[in-house]
Amino acid sequence: MGSSGFSWKLEDHPKLPKGKILAMVVLDGWGEANPNKYNCIHVAETPTMDSLKNGAPDKWRLVRAHGKAVGLPTEDDMGNSEVGHNALGAGRIFAQGAKLVDLALESGKIYDGEGFSYIKESFATGTLHLIGLLSDGGVHSRLDQLQLLLKGASERGAKRIRVHILTDGRDVLDGSSVGFVEILENDLSKLREKGVDAQIASGGGRMYVTMDRYENDWGVVKRGWDAQVLGEAPHKFKSAVEAVKKLREGANDQYLPPFVIVDESGKAVGPVVDGDAVVTLNFRADRMVMLAKALEYEDFDKFDRIRFPKIRYAGMLEYDGELKLPSKYLVSPPEIERTSGEYLVHNGVSTFACSETVKFGHVTFFWNGNRSGYFNSDMEEYVEIPSDSGITFNVKPKMKALEIAEKARDAILSRKYLQVRVNLPNSDMVGHTGDIDATVVACKAADEAVKMILDAIEQVGGIYVVTADHGNAEDMVKRNKKGEPQLDKNGQIQILTSHTLEPVPLAIGGPGLAPGVRFRKDVPDGGLANVAATVMNLHGLVAPTDYETTLIEVVDN
Numbered sequence: 301m302g303s304s305g306f307s308w309k310l311e312d313h314p315k316l317p318k319g320k321i322l323a324m325v326v327l328d329g330w331g332e333a334n335p336n337k338y339n340c341i342h343v344a345e346t347p348t349m350d351s352l353k354n355g356a357p358d359k360w361r362l363v364r365a366h367g368k369a370v371g372l373p374t375e376d377d378m379g380n381s382e383v384g385h386n387a388l389g390a391g392r393i394f395a396q397g398a399k400l401v402d403l404a405l406e407s408g409k410i411y412d413g414e415g416f417s418y419i420k421e422s423f424a425t426g427t428l429h430l431i432g433l434l435s436d437g438g439v440h441s442r443l444d445q446l447q448l449l450l451k452g453a454s455e456r457g458a459k460r461i462r463v464h465i466l467t468d469g470r471d472v473l474d475g476s477s478v479g480f481v482e483i484l485e486n487d488l489s490k491l492r493e494k495g496v497d498a499q500i501a502s503g504g505g506r507m508y509v510t511m512d513r514y515e516n517d518w519g520v521v522k523r524g525w526d527a528q529v530l531g532e533a534p535h536k537f538k539s540a541v542e543a544v545k546k547l548r549e550g551a552n553d554q555y556l557p558p559f560v561i562v563d564e565s566g567k568a569v570g571p572v573v574d575g576d577a578v579v580t581l582n583f584r585a586d587r588m589v590m591l592a593k594a595l596e597y598e599d600f601d602k603f604d605r606i607r608f609p610k611i612r613y614a615g616m617l618e619y620d621g622e623l624k625l626p627s628k629y630l631v632s633p634p635e636i637e638r639t640s641g642e643y644l645v646h647n648g649v650s651t652f653a654c655s656e657t658v659k660f661g662h663v664t665f666f667w668n669g670n671r672s673g674y675f676n677s678d679m680e681e682y683v684e685i686p687s688d689s690g691i692t693f694n695v696k697p698k699m700k701a702l703e704i705a706e707k708a709r710d711a712i713l714s715r716k717y718l719q720v721r722v723n724l725p726n727s728d729m730v731g732h733t734g735d736i737d738a739t740v741v742a743c744k745a746a747d748e749a750v751k752m753i754l755d756a757i758e759q760v761g762g763i764y765v766v767t768a769d770h771g772n773a774e775d776m777v778k779r780n781k782k783g784e785p786q787l788d789k790n791g792q793i794q795i796l797t798s799h800t801l802e803p804v805p806l807a808i809g810g811p812g813l814a815p816g817v818r819f820r821k822d823v824p825d826g827g828l829a830n831v832a833a834t835v836m837n838l839h840g841l842v843a844p845t846d847y848e849t850t851l852i853e854v855v856d857n
């Protein structure tokens with residue numbers, strides 16, 4: 301015990317044994333909603349998940365996975381992977397990036413911080429570049445925060461501003477990009493009236509330009525770099541509204557090719573040059589870390605940057621607490637410390653975690669409170685299965701679910717680890733494409749993967765915990781206030797590519813689960829943050845007192 305009285309040691313649970321092998325399965329984007337034809341989980345054959353739901357009613361329940369339950373600003377905020385895995389892993393609810401940026405902008409504190417002072421040094425002679433996702437999705441960024449920052453920066457001396465937009469269509473409806481660009485253009489023209497030289501300089505669809513994650517495909521970041529920093533892209537336009545309208549003829553918002561805005565003489569209006577300031581607008585880390593590395597690291601070999609301008613760069617947030625990246629940021633991230641993963645290794649629970657690349661950081665980095673690397677490499681093993689790159693996942697909806705399940709199975713059967721944790725990406729990644737038939741295939745594949753893991757748990761006499769981080773595949777249509785599918789102006793239903801506000805299932809079981817364990821009835825509002833204490837109990841440990849309460853009780857039979 302340290303002088304502060306803090307100790308990593310957790311008390312033994314009075315009734316539950318230690319030493320059981322536990323599988324922690326997170327189905328990404330698997331919510332619970334009314335059965336209908338837009339509910340791909342309902343339409344798909346999912347016998348394993350169905351049996352968990354119908355087999356043992358006191359061992360299956362729903363938990364909240366959106367809004368305030370996961371630290372988001374309002375109950376209208378859908379859940380997402382970052383906040384969902386943060387809550388699952390940390391066992392407490394932290395005000396998340398979206399909320400912290402809101403507060404910093406509202407109070408004006410964002411302008412008093414070290415990050416803003418740093419970029420401000422460039423305002424007198426350089427250009428301020430803002431790069432980020434342009435939508436009101438609230439998952440990675442929010443339009444209103446960009447609007448406030450534009451106003452705030454111009455009032456504080458930014459005389460030349462260039463915005464590099466990434467169109468969304470993933471956390472918001474496909475096709476909505478045009479409207480967001482129009483709003484931004486309107487704001488920029490008002491700034492110009494006030495004498496600020498403000499323009500959109502480049503753009504592209506988020507999944508094709510810049511916002512790759514976990515180093516799945518550096519080519520995506522390079523495409524962005526070329527447009528944003530070098531001012532080079534295959535498509536050149538005089539206006540961003542025109543660019544997006546035109547490029548949408550060939551691709552959805554998420555996949556628009558890169559473009560640059562050029563002046564009358566055909567010259568790009570906003571490459572990044574020595575002496576400029578750059579802010580990456582996204583508060584969420586996973587899809588900004590790669591660009592942050594390209595902007596910040598002197599030594600960098602992921603692609604040829606051609607030119608590495610000397611700039612003052614700040615992230616909206618610090619994106620990686622372990623790497624301290626970026627070194628300058630406008631708003632401090634939530635301090636997610638003492639996560640369950642760190643406690644467990646201190647209490648003898650060896651851990652194996654696995655997913656494929658596109659979700660690998662979810663069960664490691666997000667799970668551990670936005671921290672990369674191991675807590676204790678002797679007790680942890682994290683395995684990444686390479687994802688396919690350069691495709692949209694409706695083309696291969698089974699993704700690597702089988703391979704992930706096999707790795708988990710082998711880890712369970714090896715009896716080397718007391719916790720085997722996986723993320724199964726299918727329902728989320730394919731759900732985001734908006735392809736309903738493919739999403740049905742995806743859900744079935746995830747269900748089969750769950751079965752393989754539960755079978756292994758059966759063999760070793762272990763325990764399973766199956767849950768999800770937020771909804772997605774259970775509702776693939778935009779609905780009106782009455783809950784009916786919403787039609788667009790051509791009378792077509794509007795496909796919902798985004799996550800949802802639905803709760804997610806939580807199931808426990810397995811031969812190692814002590815008799816008498818069941819879900820308590822007195823935590824009806826339980827959310828993802830309650831899962832960590834629950835899992836600690838199932839490892840035979842009592843959770844720290846400041847964790848959200850456990851969802852289980854042990855009754856004498």
Ligand SMILES: O=C(O)[C@H](O)COP(=O)(O)O
Nearest residue numbers: 380381382439470471728
């Ligand atoms: O980044 C994405 O793919 C979406 O914006 C959110 O999905 P995730 O939160 O499930 O990663």
Ligand SMILES: [Mn+2]
Nearest residue numbers: 328329381769
């Ligand atoms: Mn997710």
Ligand SMILES: [Mn+2]
Nearest residue numbers: 329728729732
């Ligand atoms: Mn998702």
